[in-house]
Amino acid sequence: MTEGQLRNVSWDDIRVFLACVKAGSFRRAATALRVSSSTVVRRIDRLEHDLGISLFNRVPDGVVPTEEACAIVDHAERMEMAIYDVFRRVDAQDTTTRGVVRVSVTEGIGTYWIMPRLVEFQRQFPFLIIDMRCAMESADVLRMEADIAIQFERPTAPDLIVSKLGRMHIYPFASRGYEKIYGLPKSVEEMSRHRLVDQAAPQLDNGAWARLLGLTDVEGIVSLRTNASSALLYAIEKGAGIGALPTYAPALGAPIVPVDIGIHHAMDIWMTYHPSVKRSQRAMLVANWMKQIFNPDQFPWFRDPFIHPSEFVGTLPPDSTINIGEGFAAVVPSADDGVEVPQKKRVRQR
Numbered sequence: 001m002t003e004g005q006l007r008n009v010s011w012d013d014i015r016v017f018l019a020c021v022k023a024g025s026f027r028r029a030a031t032a033l034r035v036s037s038s039t040v041v042r043r044i045d046r047l048e049h050d051l052g053i054s055l056f057n058r059v060p061d062g063v064v065p066t067e068e069a070c071a072i073v074d075h076a077e078r079m080e081m082a083i084y085d086v087f088r089r090v091d092a093q094d095t096t097t098r099g100v101v102r103v104s105v106t107e108g109i110g111t112y113w114i115m116p117r118l119v120e121f122q123r124q125f126p127f128l129i130i131d132m133r134c135a136m137e138s139a140d141v142l143r144m145e146a147d148i149a150i151q152f153e154r155p156t157a158p159d160l161i162v163s164k165l166g167r168m169h170i171y172p173f174a175s176r177g178y179e180k181i182y183g184l185p186k187s188v189e190e191m192s193r194h195r196l197v198d199q200a201a202p203q204l205d206n207g208a209w210a211r212l213l214g215l216t217d218v219e220g221i222v223s224l225r226t227n228a229s230s231a232l233l234y235a236i237e238k239g240a241g242i243g244a245l246p247t248y249a250p251a252l253g254a255p256i257v258p259v260d261i262g263i264h265h266a267m268d269i270w271m272t273y274h275p276s277v278k279r280s281q282r283a284m285l286v287a288n289w290m291k292q293i294f295n296p297d298q299f300p301w302f303r304d305p306f307i308h309p310s311e312f313v314g315t316l317p318p319d320s321t322i323n324i325g326e327g328f329a330a331v332v333p334s335a336d337d338g339v340e341v342p343q344k345k346r347v348r349q350r
Contacts, residue, residue: 104139108229166302
């Protein structure tokens with residue numbers, strides 16, 4: 001490979017090449033990069049031309065790197081990390097003017113725990129723009145998909161700073177409406193005759209319910225399954241079945257009751273970021289604030305030992321609760337439909 005060939009290589013093409021190696025498919029790489037499949041193919045063709053080698057072999061379910069491609073993966077990854085270090089250093093230069101801090105967090109924690117508290121934090125630091133991505137997929141902070149990530153899976157990359165924020169305890173809950181119609185199980189054996197609302201998503205232990213109930217699978221009792229934590233809470237509140245929620249749900253004012261059948265589940269909550277993030281005052285303000293709002297001494301539901309959720313009802317001050325239950329937007333019959341609409345309590349606006 002000549003020096004002229006190397007000068008022609010585009011960094012962006014290297015990035016696409018590494019995404020294809022990681023995904024094992026041009027289509028999946030395009031999804032991860034948020035570009036079209038034709039763009040990925042065009043970039044790979046161009047990189048192959050510039051390097052003078054073949055990079056991928058097509059197989060029925062995707063692509064596999066050629067021997068020549070495997071020989072340059074390590075070099076390409078070092079190049080990628082060097083480029084990201086340049087970006088991070090530039091981002092860290094201005095620490096007091098208006099700027100963005102990107103936070104990746106699991107959907108339920110982001111929506112119900114962080115967001116209600118984030119508004120007041122942002123008022124204290126108006127120069128911060130918090131770009132919060134609430135999704136169950138983990139962000140790759142090494143590749144600058146986020147500055148800070150809050151997740152259930154502990155990162156294994158040795159270059160990252162990782163700290164445990166706390167532990168989330170998960171417990172079965174049901175609505176009063178469900179209890180009135182079906183009753184509540186008193187044992188694991190009785191639970192197998194009830195309706196289950198299930199959540200299946202990345203970072204979750206999708207076999208936990210079957211394992212805790214001693215079943216081969218739970219398909220026979222699942223009434224509804226979703227990937228979204230917000231949809232799960234809504235379904236449980238509306239009486240679709242019994243489902244697993246964080247033990248702090250009653251403290252937030254959720255109109256649900258615990259189902260005591262002798263089981264519970266737990267997941268550690270991890271915060272991670274690249275060491276270079278420590279050079280950014282903006283990012284470290286957010287990271288230190290995250291540690292405060294997950295402080296187990298102040299919020300006992302994040303402690304390692306399990307505490308029954310009934311002890312948390314009404315423990316948060318009113319300004320810390322959020323609109324759930326009646327606060328959801330839902331279709332209600334209007335007077336013009338000829339249906340008598342029951343008078344509901346006025347929901348306090350937060």
